[in-house]
Amino acid sequence: HAPVQLVTPLGDRFLSERLHDDLEQWVPQLTRRTVQAGHWIPRTRPDQLAAWITEFVTSVEDDRPRPAAGDRHAERFGGQLVLVTGAGSGIGRATALAFAEAGARVVAVDRNAEAAARTAESSRLAGAPAAWAETADVSDEQAMERLAAKVGAEYGVVDVLVNNAGIGLSGSFFDTTPEDWKKVLDINLWGVIHGCRLFGRRMAERGQGGHIVNVASAAAYQPSRALPAYSTSKAAVLMLSECLRAELAGQGIGVTAVCPGFVNTAITSTAHFAGVDAEEEKRLQRRVARIYGLRNYPPEKVATAILRAVARNEAVVPVTPEARGARVLSRFAPGLLRWIARVKPPV
């Protein structure tokens, strides 16, 4: 039995996917790949085919484990080019690694060069046939334009874009300075706009579909007296995602807004608390980090939800139970959510 790789274009009108049912019976070492394309993929997706063939041959020669036959994520994402911003830590890092495990090629972007390099290295170890680290501040329009030009020229058109980079900001409306507002909107909202505009345009021009994931927050639909600026930035990301989803649907490009909930990452220790001095800010960061630590919801579960959301082309994905609960309340009992918004946070 020789190892065999089967590539099935899902939009092939001549050779249906059903023709390959039960193939494992005859070919025990089978690696399946599917791609959203028509019959002539050697012509329309040469980059994708070449990446899969290279990866397959190398993994057979090196006797490296290949994605298991029947692994849906490997079939869906193997060989695809996935770019994740804020990939140096937390949800971004876990997401990059999950795509790497599914055999995707990964571009790990972060403003922290060392952290991005670590994620790229771990992605290779996790199974990515190729992984690159890129340093960019998502709020810097020119830096993002340079990044998009480099990625396009050197790695190809991104199949899955995850706009994840973001920062936390807590404090009442009157404690939040114009500089605080500018910073949180520049990163949390403009970072997403730059990503969608630059990478989304190339996706649309290629005409072979793709997917954009924007990491919003449960704060996008759950008001809170403690997070006016952060929640505003995330509500804007949620609405942007919905509008873009409508615009790009006809081009086979899915758009998902992910709303995680409380997730145990480093965001708690870097979040800015407006209206308090540096010492009090440190104390609040430690306290919130402790609460998130006790909740202990791992970023890996958010990553799993992101891969599933792309595979199913879901529109809005609340992740933790509290995020899902708040989403239900925002629809069916918004008055209750408004009452909860008035409660003073326990920090």
Ligand code: NAD
């Ligand atoms: P994290 O702090 O662990 O990771 C964020 C990463 O983004 C870091 O590596 C950081 O260097 C990078 N980053 C920050 N600003 C950047 C910029 N301007 N340009 C490029 N990279 C930048 O945080 P996390 O919890 O993993 O958060 C990821 C996303 O998830 C954020 O958008 C956040 O708002 C959102 N989110 C997090 C939670 C949570 O509870 N952790 C909840 C809801 C939403």
